Amino acid sequence: MNDNVPQPEWCVVATLLPYPYRPGPNAEHRSHKIYPAGAKLHVIGGFAGMGHKVVTVVGSGHRRRLVTAHIQARYLGGWRVALIYRPAVLNAIHRAVHYDNVTGHRWNQQGFELSAPEYAEHLRSIAQKFQLHLHG
Incomplete structure (x- = not known):
């Protein structure tokens, strides 16, 4: 087995909603500057002092390159929650966490093994709280 291939890990995943450039009856929805609308984003942390x-x-x-960014949760x-298998995505997540472990904490203050069912x-409880709080 190749040692360079990362093992699958659990991650919170969300879909980027279209951005309303013209709110109201003539709403015009487009993609965001960094990611296209409908993009699958792996949420690895956030700013706790700002209530996430x-x-x-x-x-x-947009150019199919993996990008790390800070974006409003709304x-x-x-x-x-999804089990992530793609080595490129896992490596990008690990680089982001290594670069900024304050906002890239991966919701893992209890020290869980990243591939454990627990x-x-x-x-899953974190993802449900976000979904309920932001979208009812």
């Missing part, structure tokens, strides 16, 4: 209104995400940008919907349950 801004979260840190990793996802494919722009994300369909919060869920960690998945912990993340």
Whole structure:
């Protein structure tokens, strides 16, 4: 087995909602500057002091390159938990966490193993709280 291939890990995943450039009856929805609307984003943490209104995400940008960014949580919907297998995504997440472990904490203050079912349950409760709080 190749040692360079990361093992699958659980992660909170959300979908980027279209951004309303013209709110109201003539609403015009477009993509965001960094990510296209509908992009699958891996939420790896956020700014706790701000009540996690801004979260840190990793996802494919407009040019299909993996990009790490801080984005408002209200722009994300369909919060869920998924087991991530893609080595490129896992490596991008690990780089982001290594670069900024304050906002890239991966919701893991209890020290769970990142591939453990207990960690998945912990993340599922976090994803449900975000979905309920932001979108009812």
